[in-house]
Amino acid sequence: MKTTSSHFFEKPHTKLGWGSAGLMILFVGLFISVTTGFLHFSGFLTMTVGVVAGILTLTALIWKGERSWLMWLMLLPGLFAIIFALAEILIPH
DSSP states (O other): OOOSOOOTTSOOOSHHHHHHHHHHHHHHHHHHHHHTTSSOSOTHHHHHHHHHHHHHHHHHHHTSOOOOHHHHHHHHHHHHHHHHHHHHHHSOO
């Protein structure tokens, strides 16, 4: 793997970029499985994976210089998970 930054229309070049891509795919799969009722366990694991994937994606974008379209696309579900987790902590029901 290269350690240089990628351009918008390229794949991620860093290990951190590919790691966050894998975690984000896992998050989306778990999220769909939990919301459709296929898996019957708490969504805590799902949100934890989503928050970690979102943080890794932000880290890859800011510090590692990743600029590929895949990173920007993965930022959306990652931010959703981070905002959802913060809302659950700050405003419990």
